[in-house]
Structures are given as structure tokens and as C-alpha cells.
Amino acid sequence: MQCDYFDAGVCRSCTWMGQGYDEQLAAKQARCAELLAPWPGLDWLPPVTSPESGFRNKAKMVVAGTVEAPTLGILDPTGGGVDLRGCGLHDPRLADALPVLAEFVTRAALTPYDVPQRRGELKHLIVTVSPDGELMVRLVLRSTESVARIRKHLPWLAERLPLAVVSVNLQPAHKAVLEGEREEVLLGDTLPMRTGEVVLHLRPQSFFQTNGHVGAELYRQAAGWVAELAPASVWDLYCGVGGFALHLAAPGRSVVGVEVSEEAIASARQSATDLAHVSFVAADATTWAPAQPAAPELVVVNPPRRGIGPDLAGWLETSGVPHVLYSSCNAVTLARDLAAMPAYRPVTARLLDMFPQTAHFEVVTLLTRA
Structure with missing residues (x-):
């Protein structure tokens, strides 16, 4: 991608501007594989690419x-x-x-x-x-x-x-x-954000993926993995406006989304009006999860860049939850959190190029209890 602002030196926000897209993608994949190298046998799916320009919503x-x-x-x-x-x-x-x-x-x-x-x-x-x-x-x-x-x-x-x-x-x-x-x-x-067959309702202070094309692929990948596992119960922690929760909803499956932002939870509840087995809770996921009487069959975590941290990682380690789907925008903290959960083995992963022209990326990983 060519950018007049970058060439003139007036904006350098896109630190990889001018590099070939294939080169950018290969560097991100190599960096991610390097950080997750301590877990051999991880099956890497082909990366999800993005348009080089015009992708930010x-x-x-x-x-x-x-x-x-x-x-x-x-x-x-x-x-x-x-x-x-x-x-x-x-x-x-x-x-x-x-x-x-x-x-x-x-x-x-x-x-x-x-x-x-x-x-x-x-x-x-x-x-x-x-x-x-x-x-x-x-x-x-x-x-x-x-x-x-x-x-x-x-x-x-x-x-x-x-x-x-x-x-x-x-x-x-x-x-x-x-x-x-x-x-x-x-x-x-609210602003209706259509992703496939799901319509998410976005309120002013709610978070939503800025790359709609890659965000839709992220939800599609998660739904595919979860469909194969067919869990009866799912928790979506750090659920935001309910993206993962609503895409993972299925007949007979209980889905609970947890997010500290009440504004985001209001958006998620509006999107789930006709789904009887999907509910949302405004709470801190780190303290909410350990306080529940029973754990689900699958947990989705989609934390901010700091990762899930030692408290939630510690709870997952001892929870008995069979599967965890971890979506990360920071592979450094993903690797740190995985190291804190030795009971889980990452079995498959996929890089999603949410942020072309920069070193940043998203990676989604499916973990299975060893």
C-alpha cells in the first residue's frame, strides 16, 4: 500500500507502511510461531488475510x-x-x-x-x-x-x-x-453491525473489531471449532457486545457472556432478545468465574492486550473445563498465560491479520485439557 502521508513524513502511525503485504504476513506468522514454540505439535491453519486498505470501520x-x-x-x-x-x-x-x-x-x-x-x-x-x-x-x-x-x-x-x-x-x-x-x-x-447471520448492536461506548472482514472470519473460525466439540455449556468471558457468545449460540446450548462494561452488556442483551439460552452478565470476569457453583464445558476468553492474568489463568487451570478458546491481540501475553495453565495443550491456532501495515495481529487458539 502506498500512502502520501507516510511518504511525506507527516504520519508514521503505520510503522510497516511500504512493506509488501506477503512480507508483513510472513513476519507476523513467524513471530507468533516463535512465541508459541514451547508448545510443539501445534497445528497452524492458514492465516486469515485482510484487504491492505479501506478495512477500518x-x-x-x-x-x-x-x-x-x-x-x-x-x-x-x-x-x-x-x-x-x-x-x-x-x-x-x-x-x-x-x-x-x-x-x-x-x-x-x-x-x-x-x-x-x-x-x-x-x-x-x-x-x-x-x-x-x-x-x-x-x-x-x-x-x-x-x-x-x-x-x-x-x-x-x-x-x-x-x-x-x-x-x-x-x-x-x-x-x-x-x-x-x-x-x-x-x-x-444503537448501530446494527451485521456479521454473517448475526446482527450485533453497538452502543457509543461499546468495543467492536475495527476490521469487520477479519472480525467476521474470527467468529466463523470459532463457531467451526465449537460446532465440532458440541459443548452443552459455554462461557464467553470479556464478551464485549457478545460477538463470540451470539455466534456460538445453538439449540440446547447454554451460553453466558460476561463483560465489565454495562454499556456493552446492554448492547449484547439487545442482540440476544430472541435467544432463550443466551444470557449476559455485567461483571468482572476474573472474579465472576471462580464464584460460580459449576464450570461450563467450554470457555472463550477474549481479553485486552494485558491478557487474562494469573488469577483467571489459575482458576482455569484447576477448573476442570475441558476446552478453552483463547482469542488474543497480544501473543506475548497469550504465551505467558498459556505457561500459567500447564493442564491445557494448544492443539490448533490461526493468525488473523486484523491490523495490516503494523506489527499487530490477532491469534485464536483452541486449548484442550491434557
Whole structure:
């Protein structure tokens, strides 16, 4: 992939930009195999590839510049705005929406936040596009000063973009944090994210895979493995909006999803309205799992980069659960967690290139109790 921003030196976020895609994929596979080398006999399936460009369904844009000429992108070393509306990683429908949103900033007189001067209102625009082309637009503000103007001009925006959800998020602190805890929805409720036959409902503060193509393949792979094992009971720990839980649902199978975010659990419950044997719990998976009277036949874990940690790994080690499906965005912590669970043997794994142009990747591994 060729990128004018990278070539000009104004954005180096994609550290592997310019490398051939086959070379990137081979390096990721080699790194993953190296980290999991202590478990010989692991069957590696062919990696899941991604489009090299246009794959991101989410744009997280720093807003800078002026009301009349806002920039949407990143900040340079001095805190000035670097406009990246033409970023080639974004789904083309996101790219088409960004100029309209920049015009909305001007129309609603939303003063971009000036980091060096610590003044202004609009800090970030976070925009997500669904597979069907609908948009969720979140405006991260320093205060509520401009909310009335956003409401006033929202009909103008709705005439020009296929909006499903619009919200404002308040992040008053002067620090490098993308968003705050308080969210006010101005339009809609959830953004339907269709993955195959499953429709996941995404609320403003819920996590969703930014690479929809590879995310769908991840769920498809998990469903295939679980169909072969045919467990009667499944726990999906760190379930987010219920991606794994809803794709693993089957007649007669009990599925429970656990996630600390109440917003994500509300989304998951909305998606599972017609599924009698699927339920969701808002709780910390690390403390919830050991407190249950009985363990399931299969546990799915999809933790953040830090991994599941020693407490949950220790519980799994002694739980008697026959199978664990571990989806990891950090193979370093995956290897550490596997070392803490010697009762399990990784039998098959697959790398999924969720993040082309960078060294990052996803890997899903099926573990069997030895």
C-alpha cells in the first residue's frame, strides 16, 4: 500500500507502511510461531488475510485547527493539527463522511481544542460505519457549552449522512485520553453491525473489531471449532457486545457472556432478545468465574492486550473445563498465560491479520485439557 502521508513524513502511525503485504504476513506468522514454540505439535491453519486498505470501520480523529478550517487527524509534535481525512485505511464510506463532518464543525461553531493553549471545546470525532453503510458519530467535548448548537444543526447533518447514532462524550481533563465516562445520546440508540447471520448492536461506548472482514472470519473460525466439540455449556468471558457468545449460540446450548462494561452488556442483551439460552452478565470476569457453583464445558476468553492474568489463568487451570478458546491481540501475553495453565495443550491456532501495515495481529487458539 502506498500512502502520501507516510511518504511525506507527516504520519508514521503505520510503522510497516511500504512493506509488501506477503512480507508483513510472513513476519507476523513467524513471530507468533516463535512465541508459541514451547508448545510443539501445534497445528497452524492458514492465516486469515485482510484487504491492505479501506478495512477500518472506525475513524478516531483528533480535531484541531480553527472553526473555519478544522483539521481531522492527528497532532504534530508541537500540538498542531495534521489533517488525515484521506487516510487509506478507512472504509471509503468513512472517508466520504469526514468532509461533511468538518463542515458541520464550522456550521455549528465547534471550537477545536487547542492542546498547547488548553482551550477550545471539540477534542475528537469518533466515527463508525456499519456493513450496511450507517454511521455512528461521537463528538468528544471538553464541556457541554456547545451541545445546544450541535442539537440545532443536527438535522442538517442528518440530511447529508446516513446517521444511526449521534452522541456527545464529555472529557474535561487535559490529558491524552480519547474519551470520558459521561455520554449523552442525541440521535438513535444503537448501530446494527451485521456479521454473517448475526446482527450485533453497538452502543457509543461499546468495543467492536475495527476490521469487520477479519472480525467476521474470527467468529466463523470459532463457531467451526465449537460446532465440532458440541459443548452443552459455554462461557464467553470479556464478551464485549457478545460477538463470540451470539455466534456460538445453538439449540440446547447454554451460553453466558460476561463483560465489565454495562454499556456493552446492554448492547449484547439487545442482540440476544430472541435467544432463550443466551444470557449476559455485567461483571468482572476474573472474579465472576471462580464464584460460580459449576464450570461450563467450554470457555472463550477474549481479553485486552494485558491478557487474562494469573488469577483467571489459575482458576482455569484447576477448573476442570475441558476446552478453552483463547482469542488474543497480544501473543506475548497469550504465551505467558498459556505457561500459567500447564493442564491445557494448544492443539490448533490461526493468525488473523486484523491490523495490516503494523506489527499487530490477532491469534485464536483452541486449548484442550491434557
